[in-house]
Each structure stands twice: as structure tokens, then as C-alpha cells.
Amino acid sequence: MDTSFTELDQLVSLISTSVADLKAEYHPPKGLQQAVLVIQGACAQLSALVAPPQHTITIRGMDFLTSACLNVAVNAKVADHLLDNIDGLHVSKLAALTGIGQVNLSRVLRLLATKHIFREVSHNVFANNRLSITLLSYSPMSSLTGLCTDEILHSSTALYETITDPDPDNNLTAWSRSMKYPGPVWEWYQKVDPARAKRFGSAMTGFSSVVTFESTLYGFPWKTQPLGTKVCDLGGGVGHVSMHLAKACPQLHIVLQDLPHTIEQAKPLWQENASDIFCGQRVEFVPIDFLKGSPVSGCDFYFMKNVIHNWSDGDTNIIFSNIKQAMKSTSRLLIQEFVIQHVSREAAPGKPDSNDTSKVDLPNLLHGFISCPSPQAPEPLLPNYGEGRILPYYLDIAMMSFINSKERTLDEYRELGKYSGFELVKVWDCGETDIIEYKPVD
Numbered sequence: 001m002d003t004s005f006t007e008l009d010q011l012v013s014l015i016s017t018s019v020a021d022l023k024a025e026y027h028p029p030k031g032l033q034q035a036v037l038v039i040q041g042a043c044a045q046l047s048a049l050v051a052p053p054q055h056t057i058t059i060r061g062m063d064f065l066t067s068a069c070l071n072v073a074v075n076a077k078v079a080d081h082l083l084d085n086i087d088g089l090h091v092s093k094l095a096a097l098t099g100i101g102q103v104n105l106s107r108v109l110r111l112l113a114t115k116h117i118f119r120e121v122s123h124n125v126f127a128n129n130r131l132s133i134t135l136l137s138y139s140p141m142s143s144l145t146g147l148c149t150d151e152i153l154h155s156s157t158a159l160y161e162t163i164t165d166p167d168p169d170n171n172l173t174a175w176s177r178s179m180k181y182p183g184p185v186w187e188w189y190q191k192v193d194p195a196r197a198k199r200f201g202s203a204m205t206g207f208s209s210v211v212t213f214e215s216t217l218y219g220f221p222w223k224t225q226p227l228g229t230k231v232c233d234l235g236g237g238v239g240h241v242s243m244h245l246a247k248a249c250p251q252l253h254i255v256l257q258d259l260p261h262t263i264e265q266a267k268p269l270w271q272e273n274a275s276d277i278f279c280g281q282r283v284e285f286v287p288i289d290f291l292k293g294s295p296v297s298g299c300d301f302y303f304m305k306n307v308i309h310n311w312s313d314g315d316t317n318i319i320f321s322n323i324k325q326a327m328k329s330t331s332r333l334l335i336q337e338f339v340i341q342h343v344s345r346e347a348a349p350g351k352p353d354s355n356d357t358s359k360v361d362l363p364n365l366l367h368g369f370i371s372c373p374s375p376q377a378p379e380p381l382l383p384n385y386g387e388g389r390i391l392p393y394y395l396d397i398a399m400m401s402f403i404n405s406k407e408r409t410l411d412e413y414r415e416l417g418k419y420s421g422f423e424l425v426k427v428w429d430c431g432e433t434d435i436i437e438y439k440p441v442d
């Protein structure tokens with residue numbers, strides 16, 4: 001028990017120090033981010049340490065009910081109905097506006113308010129707060145929440161039977177099993193449910209507010225690249241990330257490449273929102289299917305953000321090989337993704353862990369030129385910050401359930417590159433995500 005008391009004291013101390021850091025470092029985003037990660041991780045770890053195990057496991061097993069209630073709130077547009085009622089609205093009025101019986105609605109909202117989403121300002125009177133306001137129906141975050149609490153929640157219900165299927169040729173995703181639809185979700189979106197397809201598109205915009213453009217801009221030294229540096233934003237969607245890059249770094253020339261229909265959507269968007277870059281021809285629009293052909297040749301950087309996590313290792317090999325064919329020897333491939341960390345601690349630098357010498361310089365390899373959160377959280381926190389950095393682990397399982405793809409560890413990224421003729425040269429810290437830099441090798 002003494003050991004547990006020590007851990008309790010250490011966690012409380014971490015929380016206090018991090019709250020002080022958070023106040024002191026409110027402006028520099030790196031210090032702030034580190035403090036927030038520690039606070040989230042330490043609070044969750046403290047709770048896991050002190051609460052009765054049966055209680056904690058039961059709560060974990062019921063986590064999905066928060067998702068179900070969020071789904072009700074999004075579909076019923078509760079945040080919208082509360083928007084003009086900053087002092088709150090009685091559930092009887094909300095019931096009339098949403099068509100949900102007031103007793104049921106109040107139960108749903110009370111669970112969410114208990115999870116800090118909405119406030120119950122007085123008995124049965126609910127109001128928005130800083131979390132619920134993100135659910136306004138015009139916000140892409142509402143679409144992202146809809147996707148997570150609908151298609152992805154459904155797919156997760158068939159996860160066990162999918163990953164225990166003894167037939168190795170059965171490539172059905174958990175999503176296909178749960179929906180009893182034999183094809184991929186993309187086909188279903190197109191042929192069966194265009195409304196959800198549209199929501200998926202908007203959800204991806206929502207996701208880009210989770211992994212912000214600033215993470216790309218400040219995570220890599222774009223600003224110090226020479227005049228005329230050519231950046232191919234491959235699988236760049238309509239180019240919302242590269243548009244920001246082009247605006248912030250006038251010396252960059254952007255080549256935006258995505259599927260033809262997406263590239264057609266991109267042109268008017270750039271014309272409207274970045275007319276100087278569009279008219280000054282600092283951006284090219286070149287459609288591609290990267291599984292079937294190579295991108296524009298001779299670019300300095302081939303940049304792919306949140307693309308590779310959608311693809312299996314086999315498909316990634318095809319994509320990487322196509323890119324390699326387009327590269328000059330000085331070109332670099334940059335992959336911005338979440339990197340999964342193990343939950344066991346690496347040896348401290350200079351203290352090699354067993355005889356695996358490839359891991360000795362990991363902290364140096366892991367981090368580029370900028371100061372960054374520690375590669376591993378301070379003890380006694382879980383080394384991956386635990387709950388503070390849970391998002392990549394949720395996404396990994398969502399990828400598994402939804403499209404049979406994955407988030408990867410650094411070793412997996414290293415192997416993935418090696419297989420297609422790339423060497424991993426550096427990892428640039430972008431906060432929650434990293435930019436993995438590869439160079440082509442013979």
C-alpha cells in the first residue's frame with residue numbers, strides 16, 4: 001500500500017505542477033500542450049488507482065452509452081435549440097422542439113451533463129457549455145460526432161467476431177458484418193446512403209480542426225525552405241492544409257493531387273479563398289489515383305497528411321512505390337500521422353534497454369529541431385500519457401473496425417518505408433501527430 005501512496009502523491013504533484021505550467025505557459029503552445037496532456041493523463045490514472053476496480057471496469061464497459069447519448073443530442077440538434085437560451089431551457093420546451101419525450105430527453109441530457117457536455121443549470125433546465133457548443137449542427141464537429149456515434153459505433157459491435165474469424169480469406173470488415181453489407185463502406189455511402197456520405201465529408205473537415213493546420217506549419221521547417229520549393233500535397237483533399245502552408249510560406253509552390261472529383265472541388269475554393277496564389281500560379285491542380293500512377297515528378301517534398309492510416313501495408317507499398325518513381329534523389333517523403341506508442345516504458349537515453357541498440361537514440365531520432373513534449377510522459381504516468389493521449393488508440397480501433405486499416409508505431413513506419421525503398425531519417429514533433437521524414441534509398 002505504501003507504494004500506492006507514493007504513486008498517489010506523485011500523481012497529485014504532477015497535476016499541481018502541470019496546472020501551474022498551464023497558467024504560466026498559456027501562450028507558448030508546446031508548454032501548454034504538455035501540461036494539458038499530463039493533467040488529463042494524471043487525473044485518469046489517479047481515478048483508476050483509487051476507485052474500486054469493479055466500479056471502474058463497469059464504468060468502462062458502459063462508456064458506449066455516452067456515445068449513444070451524444071448521438072441523440074446531435075440528431076435532435078439540442079445544442080442549436082439552446083443557442084439563444086444562455087440561461088437554459090426547460091426540458092419540456094426542448095421536448096417540443098426535438099420530438100423526444102421530456103422524461104427520456106432529460107435522462108439523456110443528465111448523463112451528458114454528468115460528463116461535462118451541457119449544464120443542468122436548475123432542475124430539468126439545460127444550457128450549452130464549451131463542450132456542447134461544438135455540437136452545433138452547422139459545425140463539422142457535429143458531423144464528426146455523428147460519424148463516431150453512428151457508423152463507427154455500429155462497426156465496433158462486430159469487432160470480436162471479425163477478428164476471431166478463422167477464415168483468412170474473409171476480409172469482411174466489422175462494419176460490413178454489423179451492417180450486413182458485403183462491400184466496403186465507401187460503396188455503401190455511394191449506392192445506399194448519400195446523406196451519410198455527405199456527413200462523412202463534413203466529418204473529415206471536423207477532424208482537421210482536431211489535428212490543426214498549425215501542427216503541420218510549426219512541426220516542420222517549411223518557412224526556411226528556399227524560394228521555389230515544390231511541395232506535392234498528395235491525397236490533400238481540397239487543399240485546406242496546403243492552402244494555409246502556401247499563405248504562410250510565400251516561397252512554396254504547391255502541387256495539389258487527389259482523386260479527380262476532389263480536385264475539381266478544390267479549384268473554385270482556391271480561387272475564392274487564395275486568389276493571389278491561384279492567379280499567381282503558385283498552385284497546380286493535378287488529379288491522380290495514387291494506387292494506379294505516380295504523382296508529379298521532381299517535387300522537393302511529397303507530403304501526405306492523415307492518408308496512409310487509411311491503407312493496408314500492401315496498398316501503402318503500392319502508393320510509396322509510385323511516389324518513389326517520381327522522386328529525385330534529394331526529394332523527401334513526409335507522412336503526417338498519429339504514431340502509436342507502446343504502453344511500456346523505453347529505457348532512458350544512455351541506458352540501453354537489454355541488447356536492442358536500435359532503440360538507444362530513440363529520443364534524438366524521435367524529435368526534430370523544435371522543443372517538444374517529452375517523448376515519454378514523466379513517471380509515474382503511463383509513458384504514452386494514458387488518457388491524455390487516448391485519441392490515436394481510439395482511431396486505431398476505429399480504423400480496424402471500419403476499413404481494416406490502422407494507426408502505426410514508429411517501428412511499423414520504419415518497416416513500411418524500408419519495404420518500399422525508403423529510409424526513415426527523422427521524426428518531427430507536431431504535437432498529437434508527427435511528421436515522418438523518409439529519403440529514397442537504392
Ligand SMILES: C[S@@+](CC[C@H](N)C(=O)[O-])C[C@H]1O[C@@H](n2cnc3c(N)ncnc32)[C@H](O)[C@@H]1O
Nearest residue numbers: 208235236237258259288289290291305306307
Ligand atoms: C482522410 S483524407 C485526408 C485529406 C487531407 N490530407 C487532410 O489531412 O485533411 C484522405 C484523402 O485521400 C484521398 N484519396 C483516397 N483514395 C485516393 C486515391 N486512390 N488517389 C488519390 N487520393 C485518394 C481522398 O480523396 C481524401 O482526400
